[in-house]
Amino acid sequence: MAATILDGTKIANDIRGEVAAGVKTMVAAGVRPGLAAVLVGSNHASEIYVRGKVKACEELGIYSEQHTPPESATTEDLLVLVDDLNGRDDIDGILVQLPLPPQVDAKKVLMAVDPAKDVDGFHPINVGFLSTQRLGLVPCTPAGVIEILKRSNIPTAGQEAVVVGRSDIVGKPAAMLLLNSNATVTVCHSKTRDLPATCRRADILLAAIGRAGMITRDFVKPGATVIDVGINKITDPAEFKRLFAGNARRAQIFRSKGSTLVGDVHPNVAEVAGAITPVPGGVGPLTIAMLMFNTVKAAKMRRGSGVVELSQI
Numbered sequence: 131m132a133a134t135i136l137d138g139t140k141i142a143n144d145i146r147g148e149v150a151a152g153v154k155t156m157v158a159a160g161v162r163p164g165l166a167a168v169l170v171g172s173n174h175a176s177e178i179y180v181r182g183k184v185k186a187c188e189e190l191g192i193y194s195e196q197h198t199p200p201e202s203a204t205t206e207d208l209l210v211l212v213d214d215l216n217g218r219d220d221i222d223g224i225l226v227q228l229p230l231p232p233q234v235d236a237k238k239v240l241m242a243v244d245p246a247k248d249v250d251g252f253h254p255i256n257v258g259f260l261s262t263q264r265l266g267l268v269p270c271t272p273a274g275v276i277e278i279l280k281r282s283n284i285p286t287a288g289q290e291a292v293v294v295g296r297s298d299i300v301g302k303p304a305a306m307l308l309l310n311s312n313a314t315v316t317v318c319h320s321k322t323r324d325l326p327a328t329c330r331r332a333d334i335l336l337a338a339i340g341r342a343g344m345i346t347r348d349f350v351k352p353g354a355t356v357i358d359v360g361i362n363k364i365t366d367p368a369e370f371k372r373l374f375a376g377n378a379r380r381a382q383i384f385r386s387k388g389s390t391l392v393g394d395v396h397p398n399v400a401e402v403a404g405a406i407t408p409v410p411g412g413v414g415p416l417t418i419a420m421l422m423f424n425t426v427k428a429a430k431m432r433r434g435s436g437v438v439e440l441s442q443i
């Protein structure tokens with residue numbers, strides 16, 4: 131039986147609606163949440179992401195502003211900017227889009243963001259809050275993965291979850307969130323012995339590696355839930371054929387654009403998985419939705435609200 135397709139676009143739209151309602155209530159009470167996005171230099175993908183984030187703010191009633199230091203910006207320049215944003219009462223969230231240019235000490239810049247405004251959840255204080263199950267700001271993409279599972283009624287407690295990839299942005303926080311929701315969690319990486327066999331243990335398999343179609347059907351236990359965090363642009367016709375042979379709709383996109391997007395999961399995994407997130411339209415849309423939620427959460431927490439969950443705004 132073909133896998134259930136987990137519609138990330140719909141889930142993200144539901145969340146955006148809930149956040150917009152929360153913003154409306156706050157604005158009625160005299161507070162408009164505000165987000166500052168910092169985009170350094172000219173990275174095409176980053177420009178697209180930041181544009182999407184600013185547009186989402188406009189749609190949801192959140193104040194936003196963009197700062198665009200040049201490619202030549204130094205660590206010190208960014209520290210001055212972040213310090214200024216930290217001190218502003220109208221800014222609740224600060225987002226420094228990654229990657230930063232090589233001359234910049236990214237860790238130092240991220241460390242300078244006030245943890246209370248760290249809507250990406252990258253500051254070590256928020257990492258610590260997550261790992262000790264305290265209320266804090268949680269990285270957007272992993273938080274979105276949990277929302278997909280919750281809203282699709284896919285249980286995590288007692289389930290075997292295998293996370294492939296150990297990045298600070300996705301793999302590690304996703305593993306921590308799954309652990310906090312009582313899954314039994316394995317984290318795999320480039321040195322893992324017999325990756326396919328380890329992945330086949332998973333009831334929930336999360337791929338966050340950044341390699342087009344690397345997870346093939348022999349990595350997947352029949353009926354497993356597969357969450358694909360990868361977004362890879364492919365332009366090589368041989369690679370296209372390996373991934374999409376026989377897919378007329380994709381072939382047409384590939385011919386007309388010269389490229390197409392594919393996740394870390396091979397499309398043929400849909401033939402064995404029980405449920406799967408598509409690319410595009412799976413995890414991707416959740417990242418911005420959860421950033422919007424984090425901005426509202428930060429705005430509320432900074433003003434002394436207690437527990438702030440998505441279900442409570």
Ligand code: GUN
Pocket residue numbers: 225226227228229250270271299417
């Ligand atoms: N670059 C890729 N993903 C992200 C993200 O979630 N946040 C930021 N700030 N930069 C990114």
